Amino acid sequence: MVEPPPLRTLILGGTTEASALARLLAGDARFAPILSFAGRTLAPVPPPIPHRLGGFGGAAGLAAYLRAERLAALVDATHPFAVRISANAEAAAGATGIPRLVLRRPGWTAIPGDDWRRVDTVAEAAETLGADPRRVFLTIGRQDLLPFRAAPQHSYLLRSVDPPDPALVPPRATAIAARGPFSEAAERALMAGHAIELVVTKNSGGDDAKLRAARALGLPVIIVDRPPMPSGETVADAPAALAWLLAHHAAADPRGV
Template sequence: MHVLILGGTTEGRRLAELLHGRPGLAVTTSLAGRVASPRLPPGEVRVGGFGGTEALTAWLRERRIGALVDATHPFAATMSRHAARAAATAEVPLLALRRPGWTPGEGDDWHEAGSSEEAAALLPALGRRVFLTTGRMGLAAFAGLDDLWFLVRSVDPPEGPRPARAQTLLDRGPFTLDGERELLRRHRIDVVVTKDSGGAATAPKLTAAREAGLPVVVVRRPPLPAGVPVTPTPEAAAHWVTEQWSRTAG
């Protein structure tokens, strides 16, 4: 059985590792290609978009995909919608692999936003020096905040409109708590902006912000398409794939 993993996350890479080399399974991981030097999983890897729902449907049929796992970033809403529609049309079993989101703890000063635009609207009342960790995409939402200073952290250089007063920090997680503490102190950060990506790799900034008494603007995740089953761990996803293979083999 041929399995397609829509990857680009730590969980997707781990799932490929768990499935690679299993008898009776062929595994392909698809990466969007937005990161210049991605960490490649084992097995076959394709890079680049499919070109929409119809093209993905055709690809599933042509490659006779027996199981599809959406292990994209929690904010890759467009790809998740395409995956759900294509899987339904091609009659391919679909599972979403999503790490749990973050939850506020005692001492956290979180301000939830439904979008980057909502996050930008909250900032002037919260601080003047912003640690912006929403990635290199979508910075245009913050471009009009000329009175604020931004430290923008991303894996690759930002593209498109961005804040006028900004410094870019190119870095890739996982990050340490000591490193995040020093970063907030050195740049005199007084407010943090993040997407609810979840996971441990980038969570230390939340602890550092709590310790420093800083407000954090958290952009909520978009919902998954209706009816798509979801699991939080690569191990559970691997078990699901094995079940699909058993049904096919039987």
């Protein structure tokens, strides 16, 4: 039996799941993958497969890239809050007819004893902090800090992979640059050490050490709900995405046409 040619696959990344899928595909002759990063992280961990950096120029640019690179499969493994690139992926896959899979980790859910205040936007999270000064642990990444400048009465502990742009940082803020995963014990020590009263996070899903630490310390959490999911076939982890890719590889024409 003739083996189908390697499946040329674009993975849209910037997440733990995209990196996990890259590790599963590395060295597997059935795939010719490329991992795409937006280019926001200053020093991304080099993946074990070929990668590229930077935007494509909207949905039309992405469709042109898919055609030019003769890609045969697209995995949207971007962050649940990265809505523009996911919409572009959907449109570009529709325009080119290239099969698309959404790889999205499940969100977190509260358990009894959690004190969660769910909001729809980061701006609403800033308003929900209230008028009285509080000590807030802000773990929403460095791109979405601006709304908190409108709540300067609070003291903020900011954590992000790279240092934030000073123009976005609220006045009373301590910034720490760190890349997870973090242990629950370390999260508890950090929050206790800074006398944190409230945690603000997006419902990103994945490693929940900060939520377990907040629970253990009895702290309220303001949590920004996810935007709507992209439509289409969706899996929750890298092994399930590999299974989808294997099925597409097996169904490919051995002549590579």
